[in-house]
Amino acid sequence: MKNETLTLNTHRLISGLVAQGVHDFIVSPGSRSTPVALLLAERVRQQSSLRLYVDVDERSAAFFALGIAKTRQVPVVLLCTSGTAAAEYLPALAEAHLTHVPLVVLTTDRPLELTNIGAPQAIEQTDLYGKQVKQSQRIDLQVAGNENADFIAFQSQRSVLAALDNPSGPVQLNLPLRKPLLPDLDITPPAIKQLAVAPVTAVLAPDTLTELVGQLQVKKVLLLAGPEETPTYRAGLLALSKKCHWPILADNLANLRGRGTVITDYDLLFQAQTRLPAALQPEVILRFGGTPVSAPLMQWLGQQTVPVYLVGAQRQLADYSRATTHVLAVDEQSFLTALTTALPAQNTGYFDDWQQISQRLQAQLNVPATLNEVTTVQTLDRALPVASRLFISNSMPIRDVEDFYQGQQVRELYCNRGANGIDGVVSTAAGMATLGGANYLLIGDLALFHDMNGLMMVRRYQLPLTVVVINNNGGGIFSFLPQASAADYFEDLFGTPQALDLAKVAALYERSYQKVTTITEFEQALAADAQLIEVVSQRTTNLQLHRQLIRTVQESLANHD
Template sequence: MNHIENLTRYIANFVDELSKSGLTDVVISPGSRSTPLAMTFAEHPEIKEWIVLDERSAAYFGLGLAKQTKRPVALVCSSGTAAANYFPAIVEAHQSRVPLLALTADRPHELRDVGAPQAIDQIKLFGDYVKSFHEMALPESIPSMLQYARTRAARAANEALTGNAGPVHLNFPFREPLIPDFSLENLWGEPLQEPYTIWHEGQKRLSDSFMKQFAAKLSSFKKGVIVCGPQVKEELAEAVSLLAESFGLPIIADPLSQVRTGEHATNNIIEGYDAFLRNEKVRNALKPDYILRFGAMPVSKAYLFYVKDHIDVNQYVVEHHEGYREPVGNPTEFILADSVSFCSDLLEEAPTIIAEDNEWLAQWKQMNEVVKKHIAKVADGSLTEGEAVKTLVEIIPDNSSLYVGNSMAIRDVDTFLMTSKKKLTLLANRGANGIDGMVSSGVGAAASGQPVTLLLGDLSFYHDMNGLLTAKHYNLNITILVVNNNGGGIFSFLPQASNEKHFEALFGTPLHIEFQKAIDMYGGSYYNPTTAMELKEALQSSYKEKGLSVVEVKTDRTDNFHWHKKLWSGIEHEILKTVME
């Protein structure tokens, strides 16, 4: 068979099998060497292609879309530094367990490492940051090689998704000419063909005898704490809240745990822990007998100190598959089991219901109430950063996603996101906590069709303004709330802030740019509210609009620092006065 037919059938079978394996979206960055993949994806009737020019943004767009849909998303780029631009998002996908398929085009072997243009060594380009790497064979269309193409497609899509999800990298050597011939008969294989390979993945469950013993052990303690860190399993909220009620336990619920909001019972959920665990006396008073954690470590540094302070406490960390996420260094029992099944199995073995309103739980609830009341009344009309985030989480629509930037944004959401019946999906790039790729991540999530609000600071916004092009290009519905304190606001909270000589240049790093001009360039609606009421109105009208809306709230870094300090000390004062006396 000739070159074009080899190329066409090989890639068509590959792409078709990806589709049959559940892949619905591909993010393509333009290039010549990647023509066979790009054109075949565009030709395939079941796969939606997204063209994103900046490969760094493209990979983050794919990441956001995959986070939102929990399906693998493919990335296609040409050879050279194009692929290297995927690296930050690949790292984040690895760290936060997101299924991505990086499909990189490459020169064929005879044009590698000989000074040919745009040829770099792409073998294992992403090192240990991918779950697997495979160098694809040159295109051939004999039956065994079409089978190979199909099995590799199915493997890649399923490897990315099974166990701890993560990125997979396939590198494709292509010889010229590069243009497939879509007029070939049976281009996609036989009509109505079943998937070539199918994956059935079981869940880890511990034995009945273990669960019985474990339940008995927990029941022997008076003071337990359930912790829900960042995690994405929706069903956990219901399961863990039943468990908490049955055992009479408080749930420390990170904003990214998906547990703070929803239709499940939220009686035992403690949202205010970050405020009251800042105080050492409180941490000592709340010393638990055990901690049972689902998901990653919470964002809260106060919680980190709480664990650090109690090295002699039984700590149980539940992981669905594997992984070591215990940064404190305390002794730990790792429970490798599906979190939802584990909750229901534990509930079944619970010998008695301990107490719905035991003293231990009451203490947590009481402190939490103090925090909630204090936060509810801090509004002083002016549009502080805290007020902006508080307003946002209050009026964000039901059945929508909130994509949260790192540094200040996630910490403010931790403070201000209270339990409610709203169905919110909380997304963030907390694998490596970078400020890069945030706009594209949010826009990628919005590409799923789900309404998305992206909350981030000015440095994150600047870092990935290129991501706005895709929102414009596809007229995606996204509201971006930029809290612009002209620099790195979080550094004001760190010891570096006391160094007058170097602080502003090295850490404060003001941008001094007017984002409105960029937003105008990308065809977005722009709002610049200066009061909480104006912000509310701006957000509400942005939600009614189609396309890109950017709401910029301009604040002051120093004011923000003092505002937060005052908030924490006010809460501390009230806690010490009303609860700890």
């Protein structure tokens, strides 16, 4: 048997990952990673529940892994060779760390005798990711013996568990490897001792629940649902809201819009004026999910003096409004079930008041029937298939979806809403599309340009993804910011037009392409499953449109007060 120790230990490493629930592996080609890559490929061929993807660009690979992990809600493994390849993972890891997405990063490395001594393709990989990962460990796959075999199987499983543990996030396993690197492809994987981890649920102490129930009776309670791409407690929140007639201000990424007692217009409302009409003022606020997309909502929240409960096991008191007065680090679904059971049904008319304002605001919003950045979002809202997935880029798209997407159908919405970067968006959406079904990406031209390499994965694995590009030739969001007044420098520094010809992008990545200029054309392109749809916009016109719509909202509110 050739290279037996390395082969057996690599099998143990892989078995440990699989034992703890890893099904997806994203590999970037390289030399140092050879034993792990080959034995992984062999395992994937033998075990049909496993999937392996190859991505040449490690930056794209890491976002692709993020896309799979955040939509499937499973831990995903990355594998790369030594050197800058490993450094390429950092942006996606920073995002995964903030959004609690479990990733296990296998960075293969030069052995100790070849690090920091001028050897090629060797950078310092220990703690390469600093505070952007939850932990960083090292495994030596080339030490023989039972003691070490047990260590590898244990450590490998432990790394997945660490990634999954609340708050979930990325972990690094650094694997120094000496030549020869070629494993034996004819060895049966040895058995490993498997770790069974009993699921636990964090619940409130009975007295605390009773106390809370007392505080919530017959009150104007406002439910704030921030981004929560997992479906774990949606039903529970809707049930509570329905029983007590409490409105849910639901971020698009809470994936609750269009259902039950949900309000969607709060961001427009707070853009129009910084305070609420008196009838809408809450007495208690219960917050769920991550940081809302709506900055005006958070500004308003920061000024509130009523009790604010922050609920959730992953949340770690991340609240930049600093309005939180009570932290309930509980499992949301259990908490919601217990609370809804304990509370009597009630209706103070609070939801109706919110709904009335919302309906009037919607009635008075007068969006021109041209195809623009607002009607693009409204068209997606209206026309996308039920049960499809929509990935939304940061910058303008997520803001427009926040304001103009009502949730007319039940779909799943996703966004990289941890560090809010415009990088890696295409690759993350491509990862999402590995789930199959109907998948859409709404993105601007700059973010598309930043991560065009992601389209290679779409092409290579024939992933079902329709990319809708709002092409305003540059960074549209900056027109909304104070620097727009610095006319001499604005276009060079912020507008940054790239004059990207999207027809040529589509040709390069073999996407069917359609440019649309009317809402009807856009609907037809969506219906025809065009793979890359270009919506042309102008940044100045878009600014005017948004300003005009906010004025409309202001008038609607003024007439009422």
